[in-house]
Amino acid sequence: MLHDPNEKMPPSSVASLKHLARIAEKMSMDVEPITRRQLDELAEYDGLFIRETTSIDNHTYRFARRAWQEGMPVIDDPISMIRCTNKVFLMELLGSNQVPTPPTVMLADDTDLPRAMDELGLPLVVKIPDGSFSRGIHRVGTLEEFKRIADELFEETDLLLAQKFLPTDFDWRVGVLAGEPLFVCQYRMARGHWQVVKHRPDGSSSEGGFKTFDLDQAPPEVIDIAVRAAKPIGDGFYGVDLKQTNDGVVVMEVNDNPSLEHGIEDTVGKDEIWMRLLKWFIERFEQ
Secondary structure: OEOOOOOOOOOOOHHHHHHHHHHHHHOOOOOOOEOHHHHHHHHHOOOEEEOOOOOOOOHHHHHHHHHHHOOOOEEOOHHHHHHHHOHHHHHHHHHHOOOOOOOEEEEOOHHHHHHHHHHHOOOEEEEOOOOOOOOOEEEEOOHHHHHHHHHHHHOOOOOEEEEEOOOOOEEEEEEEEOOEEEEEEEEEOOOOOOOOEEEOOOOOEEEOOEEEEOOOOOOHHHHHHHHHHHOOOOOOEEEEEEEEEOOEEEEEEEEOOOOOOOOOOOOOOOHHHHHHHHHHHHHHHHO
């Protein structure tokens, strides 16, 4: 299990990973935490579960690639990482598979800004292709603000996404494992903010509350669209973020490395959530 004990916002806390290890022990599995320094030791293991925030330009991708090359079952696999971490590619992939998404305009330079405002209206949301945990996402309300933010972000990336602003009190998150729903959560927006996570200038952050649902209590349309969104990514473990609007349910993004915390996403499913993840690996070990 690849993790960084010093990461500020990891997908699973150290306490949650210890909980997973205890369940694994009951299933006759050993779960051993490893860090980025242990790439050369990776082939000694049977499988890899990445519990660090992933990026295709850091060591998490190198670990995924090495595991893939060794024939090891791996979450997140490198193909899923590529498909999810680039939001431009992801939006095009979802669109080609008839998965509903917010109205979106790709931005290549400043000349695209007027078209985005015409099609989406103001305020709108601007995203970098590879942001995570609400980072690299900005809401703009005027042309001047739009231009300033876009100019700053174009210093980091060649393409941006502009999306219609869809204000809601919460986002749905559906965990999908091997094409089947694993858990359903509502994440509420941070107090006085339009996102689930509010990042402050001093580097600190705050989050809204959550509510976890039994699979048969959640709106069927939310689960159905989430499963459809995960299908073209792969058969691993994904977190599909959705908004429920007056015009229907839309997919905001698919995460290849979703949060999974003991006491949050497993509040309803309990240990069954973790057991299903471990069984995913066991089935592939046996194959």
